[in-house]
Amino acid sequence: MVEIKDLHKNFDGNVVLDGVSFNVAETENMVVFGRSGTGKSVLLKCMIRLMQPDSGDVIIQGQNIRELKVRELNELRKDIGFLFQGAALYDSMSVKENLEFPLIRNFKLTQIEMDKRVSKVLEAVSLEEAINKMPSELSGGMRKRIGLARSVITNPKLMLYDEPTTGLDPITSKEISSLIIDLEHAFNMTSVVVTHDLLCAKIIADRAIVLSGGKIVAEGDIENLVTSEDPLLKNFFSDEIFEENNGRVQ
Amino acid sequence: MIAGLFKFSFKFLKEVFIPPYEVDQIRKHMIELGMKTLPIVGVTGFIIGLVIAMQLSPVLKRFGAEAFLPGSVGISIVRELGPVICALIFAGRVSSGIGAELGSMRVTEQIDAMEVSGVNPFRYLVVTRVFATTFILPILTVYVIFIALIGAYIAVVLVQNMTWAYFMDRVIFSVEFGDAIPGVSKTFVFGFIVGIVGAYKGYTAENGTEGVGKASTSSVVVSSLLILIFDMVLVKLTLWLWPTVK
Numbered sequence: 001m002v003e004i005k006d007l008h009k010n011f012d013g014n015v016v017l018d019g020v021s022f023n024v025a026e027t028e029n030m031v032v033f034g035r036s037g038t039g040k041s042v043l044l045k046c047m048i049r050l051m052q053p054d055s056g057d058v059i060i061q062g063q064n065i066r067e068l069k070v071r072e073l074n075e076l077r078k079d080i081g082f083l084f085q086g087a088a089l090y091d092s093m094s095v096k097e098n099l100e101f102p103l104i105r106n107f108k109l110t111q112i113e114m115d116k117r118v119s120k121v122l123e124a125v126s127l128e129e130a131i132n133k134m135p136s137e138l139s140g141g142m143r144k145r146i147g148l149a150r151s152v153i154t155n156p157k158l159m160l161y162d163e164p165t166t167g168l169d170p171i172t173s174k175e176i177s178s179l180i181i182d183l184e185h186a187f188n189m190t191s192v193v194v195t196h197d198l199l200c201a202k203i204i205a206d207r208a209i210v211l212s213g214g215k216i217v218a219e220g221d222i223e224n225l226v227t228s229e230d231p232l233l234k235n236f237f238s239d240e241i242f243e244e245n246n247g248r249v250q
Numbered sequence: 251m252i253a254g255l256f257k258f259s260f261k262f263l264k265e266v267f268i269p270p271y272e273v274d275q276i277r278k279h280m281i282e283l284g285m286k287t288l289p290i291v292g293v294t295g296f297i298i299g300l301v302i303a304m305q306l307s308p309v310l311k312r313f314g315a316e317a318f319l320p321g322s323v324g325i326s327i328v329r330e331l332g333p334v335i336c337a338l339i340f341a342g343r344v345s346s347g348i349g350a351e352l353g354s355m356r357v358t359e360q361i362d363a364m365e366v367s368g369v370n371p372f373r374y375l376v377v378t379r380v381f382a383t384t385f386i387l388p389i390l391t392v393y394v395i396f397i398a399l400i401g402a403y404i405a406v407v408l409v410q411n412m413t414w415a416y417f418m419d420r421v422i423f424s425v426e427f428g429d430a431i432p433g434v435s436k437t438f439v440f441g442f443i444v445g446i447v448g449a450y451k452g453y454t455a456e457n458g459t460e461g462v463g464k465a466s467t468s469s470v471v472v473s474s475l476l477i478l479i480f481d482m483v484l485v486k487l488t489l490w491l492w493p494t495v496k
Contacts, residue, residue: 050362074368090361091354104368 002025002047003156007056009042016042017053029181031201032194033220034211035236038192041085042174043211044160047192048080049073060158078106081156081189085163087147089135095122096131102154110116121149124183141172145216148179152187159184160191167198177203198237199227210236221226251472260451262380265373272378280380285481287343288445291336295394299401302326307409316410320417321424322403328425329433332395334481337440340387341473347377349469353462361453376453380445381429387441388434395433401456428492436484440477447473 002024002095010015014037024030034040045051047066048060064078089098099118103109109117122128125145135143144164151159164180165173177200184191184204193204201208201222208225210218210233218225218233226237310316349440352375355361364371403417451465451472 017463027351045362050365077366077368080366082363082366084359088359090360091358101369105367105369221480222460 001028001061002030002041002192003057003059005057005059007043007046007058008054009039009046009051010054015214017056018209020056020211020214022217022219024192026190026238027184027188028194029184029191029204031205032192032211032236033201033208033210033225033236034073034194035128035196039210039214040196040211041162044082044162044194045191047160048077048082067148067229071202073152073216076187078154079157081154081159083144083147083149083151083159083161085166087135087143088151089138089143089146092129092185095127095133096136099150099153102150106154117153117232121172123152124152125149131140141176144168144176145179148176148183150187151219152183155187159185159189159191161191161195162235164193165195167204170199173197173200174203176200180204213234254454255447255450257470258376258453259370259446262377262446263369265377266381268373272374275374275378276381279379280386282448283344283382284386284390286347287340288393289431290343291339291390292396292397294335294339294399295332296395298331299323299327299398299403300330300405301401302398302463303402303405304408309404317420318424319406319410320402320412320420324399324421325429327395327398327402330400330428330485331419333391333440335432335436335475336394337387337389337444337477338474340383340390340441341444341477342352344383345469345473346443346466348445348448349451350462350466352449353455353465354452356453357458357461372453376449377426379449380442383448384438384441384447387444387485388437388440391425391434392435428488432484432488432492436481436488439480443476443480445458446471446475 004020004022006210007017008015008135020039020043032040032043042051046053047056048061049068053066060076061079063072065073065076086202089095092102096118099121100114103114103117110188118131119128122131123186125148127142127145127149130138130142130146135146138146148164158238161180169243177197178190178196180193181204182188191204192203195201207224209216210225212232215240218228218230225233228234228237259294303319306322307316307319308336310322311321352361355375361375364374399418399421402414406412408416451469452462455461455465457464471490
């Protein structure tokens with residue numbers, strides 16, 4: 001489904017991605033771990049060509065995203081959903097308009113068909129009552145849910161999540177993670193999740209990779225990574241476990 | 251910045267002719283921007299007309315030329331004060347708004363979200379706004395000129411016994427084609443400047459909320475300065491094209 005080959009990206013000489021390569025199989029949930037500033041979000045943005053990598057290939061559904069023309073890229077993007085860190089809801093539009101926006105622009109649907117899809121995704125994220133609200137009237141968790149609903153409304157085959165639980169309390173964070181996994185099953189999607197939230201990763205991940213210094217330093221099952229004796233992983237996950245436990249105490 | 255703004259304007263000229271044409275968005279922005287600016291430019295126009303008439307009245311009286319007051323006021327408002335004052339107020343109100351709105355959309359990743367949705371954000375956000383500002387400013391300018399003339403008439407009535415019909419007759423008699431058309435036409439350029447500078451500053455904003463603030467402020471400063479520079483160039487061009495106004 002997704003093949004990343006030797007991806008490089010630097011900003012003004014500062015190397016952010018240094019030969020990143022990995023594959024994601026169909027319907028697999030891959031989690032990308034890493035400390036802040038290790039290039040997790042850059043990796044995700046390169047995958048959907050919001051940023052152009054310096055070198056390397058991103059192959060999605062057999063198409064090399066770097067070689068596509070704008071029209072072909074937009075066609076492929078219809079099959080890809082992206083949940084931004086802050087949900088990125090359009091401030092000037094109501095929840096309904098936010099959800100309808102990708103449908104109006106990309107599909108020739110009747111108003112009845114659009115209403116059905118809107119109701120379906122709002123039901124999936126349990127926010128039917130928010131349909132006429134403006135984004136400014138929603139809490140952080142609600143915004144994430146609506147952002148998630150907007151991402152899956154086009155029935156994408158691949159979902160990319162950029163820190164889906166950042167800024168949320170542990171309970172809401174767990175709810176969002178569970179919601180993600182429910183939607184993955186309901187819509188039969190493949191996903192790549194960038195996070196540093198161990199609890200979220202434990203719920204979602206089939207497999208995980210750890211980024212450090214622009215390279216993949218570990219790859220495998222989440223439990224194996226957490227219990228690894230590798231000093232770098234031990235150090236990274238001990239902090240995360242501490243944060244997780246701290247969250248539980250609170 | 252100049253190179254960036256030039257590239258951005260070139261991109262606008264390239265994108266503006268490519269369908270789909272976002273007619274609904276253009277109409278929405280024209281109404282929104284026009285309605286938002288209408289009260290402030292109206293008040294400003296009224297005061298400018300009133301003040302100019304009050305200032306000119308004693309000067310013309312000194313030379314025994316009070317009869318030329320409506321004509322002098324009319325020419326100065328139609329040729330220069332109406333278009334430029336309206337454009338500067340419009341820049342302050344609209345360019346900063348566009349800069350802040352697009353800047354905020356940029357830093358909160360709404361523009362990226364639009365791109366990911368398969369929508370061309372430049373066409374949807376920039377082209378529509380710049381098109382709207384380019385075509386709404388001339389309409390606002392005609393309105394400002396009319397309001398300013400009302401202001402001027404009130405000032406004239408305070409010192410002279412003159413009817414509105416006579417005042418307007420004198421204004422129309424004095425203001426030639428070569429005054430009115432270039433005066434209003436240059437506001438298409440001013441409208442474009444207001445839109446493109448605000449959009450450029452907002453669209454390229456970075457560094458979070460600080461960047462949004464900077465985009466908003468510098469939009470006003472740059473667009474106001476460019477309006478005055480282009481006014482200078484356009485006045486020279488006008489005098490060359492319509493030598494009758496010499």
